[in-house]
Amino acid sequence: MTTNAAQKTASRQVSQSIVRPDLIWKLLAYLIAIIAAIFFALPFFWTIGTSLKQQTELYTFPPTFIPSSPRWTNYSEVFRLAPFGTFLLNTAIVTAAAVFGQVLSSAVVAFGFARFRFPGRNALFVVVLATMMLPWHVTIVPSFLLFRSLGWLNTFLPLIVPSFFGASAFSIFLLRQFFLSIPRDLDEAAKIDGANSFQVFWQVILPLSKVALATVAIFAFIEHWNEFIGPLIYLNSTEKFTVSIGLRYFLATPITGDEPRDAILMAASLIVALPPLLLFFFAQKYFVQGIVTTGMKG
């Protein structure tokens, strides 16, 4: 008993001496974490502060974080000075259609890869994965020419239609991984009951994949809401603009009155950035799961 107790004290002493450098590391870790948190968060707070400033307060040194008398009308000015309501509506239309197309087509294609055996399946799937690494610039010129010859310039179609044809390798990959984890016994049971493969897909696989489908939808939303190059190339009249090029249009438009231009610009930027940020707050767990599934297969 006594030897046991002595051993315990000894081991406690040993562990204490190990704990000490550990403690320093811990303190250092929290210090760095807090500095990093400030580094990532401060620009947001700063931008919110700036978006509410008066003209005079914008150009003072040292700058202020919290405006002395917030000018809330900066936010309504955004809609008065540019057709931002139209931009938001256009973006909502494009994003909704593209998200729907992306989820639907990715699920269909992923089901094909996950549940059927056919010659060349693995090779084709490698091609799907390879397109994930394909930089966008190699296809931009001919894609533009293609949509031009179809008469689709200055319409939303170039931004929407590819989504209906499995344009997102990431989504296909993610859903295929998920479908593979669903036991085949469920398919077989449904087939014995007389279900064809469409019914298996629609009534067995999809209802079990709500989380994965939501993950794909969320990533698709962010991707299409934030999309810049497509709208830049394909849209050219103001009433067709999405928010990302709308914001750029705003940047280039001179303001004649005495409105605090830079503050209003910050307000507009925050309006554009808000939907993805809000979505993240409500759906954090889907983000982490989605990234992890794709990343780990590298």
Add this chain to the structure above:
Amino acid sequence: MKAMARSRASGISPLRRREALEGYLWISPWIIGFTVFTLGPMLVSLYLSFTSYKIGANPTWIGLENYVEAFTRDKLFWPSLGRTLAYAVVLVALGVSLSLLAAILLNNIRGKSFFRALFYLPSLTPTVALAVIWAWLLQPEYGLVNFVLSWFGIQGPGWFTSRTWVIPGIILVSLWASIGGGRMIIFLAGLQGVPQEMYEAAEIDGAGQIAQFFHITIPLISPTILFNAIISIIGSFSVFSLAYIATEGGPNYGSWFYMLHLYHNAFSYFQMGYASALAWILFVIMMSLTLFQMWLSKRWVHYEYSEGGQ
């Protein structure tokens, strides 16, 4: 047995053939999309790169003329390529290592999900908003960054208004937007795959934190590092929107990246043939770099231990 033998003799059984047909049918949206929106355009782009093609006229075959033009006469080609390469090297080196450090940090503190969310937020900001916000943050006289630097007695540079500082400025913005993004989340998952016993064993052997980092953590997550490095290289070579919006390639072409050069040739000067050649040159460079990285990875990536990345 007989049936099996027969089906093997005839190649494929009717059942298997039906399954294969159905399979092709299900993946047909992707086959169509890939052909029409990816493979077709890539081949057309390769063809156009050997032509002189202004929109409205017909493409005329000029052989390697576009490539000769790029390599020998285009005054902006080499500077924009070199600038993009330098930017990519710095951004990938800093970005990948800082994301890894951030992931290790998160793994060692309480409140992990809170900090993770906070670090992740910048990566969700649309690039246009990012450019507008940071143009103001980096404003030399009234911006936050130079204000914070002044606390430490540092006279901040002109950032986007200075030819020397515009690229470091863009790197800073890119880092802010990418350190805590998908790359960090992937590292976090990779770290989860490192067996805790290995650290315990190393601790008993008296290995310190730094030795553990270099001899356990790094080798075990090396496949994840490779994946992130490849993805980041592709991303940083394609840098476009940030510079296009915040600096328009300036001042005095100081941030005229390769993609800006390509974009303006295609959509401002409508030199579709020349722009296609530019696209293929960059594509070949990126492919070679990726393959080189994969070849190099045989020397430093350890697949045998990893549980996560196969």
